[in-house]
Amino acid sequence: MTTQTYRVEGMTCDGCAKAVRRALGTRLPEAEIEIDRPAGLVTIAGAHDEAVVREAIDDAGYDFGGKAA
Amino acid sequence: MTTQTYRVEGMTCDGCAKAVRRALGTRLPEAEIEIDRPAGLVTIAGAHDEAVVREAIDDAGYDFGGKAA
Structure with a gap:
């Protein structure tokens, strides 16, 4: 696939996003x-x-929530 | 080694620590x-x-700083 948005839970600060x-x-x-x-x-x-x-996402310790749209 | 403390930079919130x-x-x-x-x-x-x-630590996106003590 080319462009896709996914849900990721648990990114509570900018450090998480980074x-x-x-x-x-x-x-x-x-x-x-x-x-x-x-x-x-x-x-x-x-x-x-x-x-x-x-x-x-899993390895980084956040929750992968699948495709968002 | 058995018990060792390491430096990890970039854990800015509890989500990072988790x-x-x-x-x-x-x-x-x-x-x-x-x-x-x-x-x-x-x-x-x-x-x-x-x-x-x-x-x-690297894979999770944080900075490993080696042994602390």
Whole structure:
């Protein structure tokens, strides 16, 4: 898939958002990552696999909530 | 090594501390993990490899600062 928004729970501060961004960036160096922390949304633009996103979020210690839209 | 305290930078809220705890717990299910978030310290009691701790912290998006004491 190319551009997709996912729900991520538990990003309570900017440090959390930064951590999620870094966890995703390590695994998806080619993708553009946008984080809407207050809404608990992460948008990934660029070819990626949802399973990789889930794993990155899990490993970072946040809750992956699947596709948002 | 058995019990060791490490420096971890960037844990700015309790969500961050929880994320670090989870990232470490996944990789070191047998160890006891104590986090002093304001001080930026993580203590691990139980056999573990420093490289595994470093990787967990890195993957979680925080900065591993090596042994604290």
